[in-house]
Amino acid sequence: MANPHFANLGDVWKHLWLTGALGQVRPVQYIETHAGSALYRLVDDVERAIGVRTRHCSP
């Protein structure tokens, strides 16, 4: 697993802006220099509680 910090607070902030940018630009080509995995199994711990679980509870 390349990114042990998946779904943490920083990951939420990143994807909030990244998905917004992708939705605006709709690029014909998308490149990631440090892609990591496509999917991560969500685990129940403090880092994810501070990260993605607060996103699920926010507007």
Next chain:
Amino acid sequence: MMMLGQTCRYVFCDTDRASVDDLLAARERLGLQDQVRVVHGDGLAETLGLVETRQIGQASLVHVDPFDFHAQDRGVSALDLVKRLVAAAVPVVAWYHLATLAASLELFHDVMTAVPEALAWCAELQVLGPRANLAGVGWGCGIVLAGAALAPSPALTGAADAYVTAFNELSAGADLGVSVASRFATSAR
């Protein structure tokens, strides 16, 4: 891949074999074999090669997300690559974590110093509170958006503001001991 589907071509780079295998499996699962190229290797060198041979341009978007923007592999750092892409008017999204508070907005200023005519925005999230270390992002993190097409919409900035407010309310209610504060910067035009 799930968001843009067949409308886009993709290049995903990683040096980690397990990540590459996972990306290949996702490509198959989503039926995007013809759209997705997965590179097991250095994404900085790969992307630099694409820009040097003009295989990417203003209709592309490059996401640069290294551990260290100054680390050099094969002579090119992530910061070098971002500057090169911005100078070539390729839209860039660059994510960083804040190792120190003194590094706040540093990447944004480095880009603007190197390419003063660039249109760029920076959205930083500083992490505060007695249990801030549990968030796993040091002092915080930020994202630089470079390229005219990436000007954040009011809906996007509103969503970010709403998240900050909601996070702080939820955190206070759950006594997490972590709070956040956003900081924004934009090029001067």
